[in-house]
Amino acid sequence: MPYVDPKSGKVEANGGGGGFVKAIAFPMVIYRIKLPGPAILGEGKPENQNHAIIFTRGEGLQTIDMNQDNYMEEALKMRNLLQEFLKHDGVRYPSILGVREHIFTGSVSSLAWFMSNQETSFVTIGQRLLANPLKVRFHYGHPDIFDRIFHLTRGGVSKASKIINLSEDIFAGFNSTLREGNITHHEYMQVGKGRDVGLNQISLFEAKIANGNGEQTLSRDIYRLGHRFDFFRMLSCYFTTIGFYFSTLVTVLTVYVFLYGRLYLVLSGLEEGLAAGRRFIHNEPLQVALASQSFVQLGFLMALPMMMEIGLEKGFRTALSEFILMQLQLASVFFTFSLGTKTHYYGRTLLHGGAEYRGTGRGFVVFHAKFAENYRLYSRSHFVKGIEMMILLVVYQIFGQSYRSAAAYIFITISMWFMVGTWLFSPFLFNPSGFEWQKIVDDWTDWNKWISNHGGIGVSPERSWESWWDKEQEHLKYSGKRGIFVEIVLALRFFIYQYGLVYHLNITKKTKSVLVYGISWLVILIVLLVMKTVSVGRRRFSANFQLVFRLIKFLIFVTFVSILITLIALPHMTVQDIIVCILAFMPTGWGLLLIAQACRGLVRWAGLWGSIRALARGYEIIMGLLLFTPIAFLAWFPFVSEFQTRMLFNQAFSRGLQISRILGGHKKDRSSQNKE
Incomplete structure (x- = not known):
């Protein structure tokens, strides 16, 4: 009160x-x-x-x-x-x-x-x-x-x-x-x-502002202002309020449309036909223009207002030197990462509503964020989208390398690869002690505990993956029919991989029958049936009939290994085909997950919600491993952590961090001696 x-x-x-x-x-x-x-x-x-x-x-x-x-x-x-x-x-x-x-x-x-x-x-x-x-x-x-x-x-x-x-x-x-x-x-x-001084605090603040702008877009106030302003004041109001976030959303959507358009061209064979034509042989200037435009749009223009302000306050020579220093301290990486935060939360609010206050703390503290915390915060807004774009770029490279030069591929996709790298690894790059080996070990332990814990009433999302997964879908519970419909339509894009890639296997190149596509769906249904069997077996046999349950899992494992060996032994099957199969079916499974979450009530009525949760947990584990492996590899080298600390934090914080490591090491040694 x-x-x-x-x-x-x-x-x-x-x-x-x-x-x-x-x-x-x-x-x-x-x-x-x-x-x-x-x-x-x-x-x-x-x-x-x-x-x-x-x-x-x-x-x-x-x-x-x-x-x-x-x-x-x-x-x-x-x-x-x-x-x-x-x-x-x-x-x-x-x-x-x-x-x-x-x-x-x-x-x-x-x-x-x-x-x-x-x-x-x-x-x-x-x-x-x-x-x-x-x-x-x-x-x-x-x-x-x-x-x-x-x-x-x-x-x-x-x-x-x-x-x-x-x-x-x-x-x-x-x-x-x-x-x-x-x-x-x-x-x-x-x-x-x-x-705010830490990446997580900044992201929470930007998420709140993006949510707020989404609600402003839907509000009567903006509607009334737009109808009562004159033309020039109306445009000024638009571009200084919701227009900035709408333009950001359109920018990222353009990247998606560009990549999926390229995927369609390369899988359908149209790009190869265009590349062989006389009009498209000498297109190097177009490629250079694409690369430069993307670089300017993603990184440098975001810093232009800051340069103008510093120039007015301190002089333009100082502004230029500070701009160069900001780029050396990865300002473009940070602003490109912020692009994903604004886009995700603004777009989700437009579709489903449900904006909520996000307390950032605003503390004058910079601390190490655990891997599980970063995963909870950025999984849906950055990691999933970054992996999706990475798969698109890999498929585009695999099926277009025979008729396209390496320089052309680099010119066309370098800005997209830059976006993928920033969206996947910025939270760990800007994380204090993000590459310190002992912190990595502790983070892995904490991640395993979080991903394996069961949810339930009173279990917070910070303690259990299941609770977090349920909370991530809350916006779908209160969404309208229009929002659910758009969510399902957007999820259908993941099926493009499967439809296009199954016809590029060596064993299916000679036929374009629709039967091939039907067989691919049969394989997916078999996999889902096996997962359902494991889920039911865990509930019924894991407590009282552990031996029977383990025997069932062993038989399933042997069956999968046998199928894999058989596929490899086929005369026309190659390693590339195995990679193509993975790239085709992994996005399809994720698309099915998104549709099942949007139709939660129907899936629960069919009794398949447990299988959907098990499938989702498997995807989360795979994504966690993809993100954690390169971080753990870099943590093997002590100079990486040292370089990160000195480059991204001021001298007082760096010195305090070194002292805390020394004191932490001494405390650990004393505790181990006391135990002995």
Whole structure:
């Protein structure tokens, strides 16, 4: 239940929330105010703000986030800032006064530096441009000062409805603009702010913002703004709010369309026919243009606003040197990885809704994240998509290498390979002690324990794979029929592999009969039947008839080995055919999994949910091994961990990390001696 601290005057509430309203408390404000209903109905932070308004007085109301801090000399400028309420722009007085922020957490690590520069450009030249001349600045959680009288009579300073108003701050700006308010920005005053400093914190924050933009896209506020703005102000509003996320989504979808189009061309034989034609023999300039355009789009353009801001603040020579240094510290890797975060959560919110608050902690701490934690956080948003694109690129190389030069393949696909590498390994590259051998051993132990634990009531996703897997599908439970239909249609793309690849086996090259495709589905059904048998056998025989159950598993294993040996012994079967079979059937199984999850009720009614869970666990183990193997290999070499620490983190953190390793080693030695 919300209450006011009589000493500090802060308003607090049971529930989430990362901000409060500066409130001038009366001398004896000491009773709790009971809100209607059994609990807080809206999001925590806006509920706190709306509740705090009743404890304020005066005509100005300043909102401060919990990760913001004022400076003494800046507080002396408040008198001048409040005077801005008396200046009218045209026919309207300001309803919200915006001020800039000073990000002071940029020296912790390279990621903190990237985020600091990115945020600084957004809260300075970005806000300046939005306010004047575009006139589309809203409220972004900054230390803005509200005209209290204006907003008390127009719905308050926050919209607090669950889910739809996840980004409650910008809805306050929408609300103010729709009710003929005037929002300005002033740079002669600034407030300190601490940004996220670790990759996981940054990703959680970006996921929350992407979810919020998805809900804004579906909201009535954007609809009303678009209908009431003039043409140029409408475009300005679009490209500075939801348009950025929509463009990001389109960029990634374009990569998928390009790769699947190439897959169709190479499997159907059209690309070979085009390559042999006279018009397409000398196409090197087109290939170079493709490669350069992709590089610029993926990495460098994301850093352009930061260069402009640094150039204005410190000079363009300093901006150029810092830009080069950022690239050496893998800024392009980070921004390409962020591309995947924005795309996944924005797209999922558009399809299924269900945005939720994600607490990042905002702690001034950089710590080692375990492998299982990284897997839980990035599996669906990055790892699955990265492996999918990797399989597409491998298939494209295998079936096009006979008529295509290596240079042509590199020019066409190098940016895609760069995206694949960043989406698969960035969480481990930017992870402190990510390549330290002892940490790797501990992570593997923790991963095995997590993947094998059973779920159930009260078991958190951090302790069990089954609980996490169920939680990852929650957005499908409350999705509408349209969202489920689109999810099924998108999953059908995985069947393209199977349809195209089975006709490229040496044993099927001479026939194009549909019977070949039917036999491939028969193989898949046999595999699923075997998995169902194992699942039923585990439930019925593993406890009381362990010997019978182990005998069944042994017979199944022998059968599979026999089939594999038989296939290899066939006269036309080659090693490439075995690889092609794997590349054909693995994506098909994943597509069946996605469809089964979308049709969860029907699958449960058919009694196949246990088999689907077993199949999903098998895929998770395979993906975990694919990701963990190269990390473990690099951890064998001590210089990799040393290089990572010195390149990505500041000297104080690196020195502290070295000391913690030494102390940790001594403690381990003492504990082992005590045991002896």
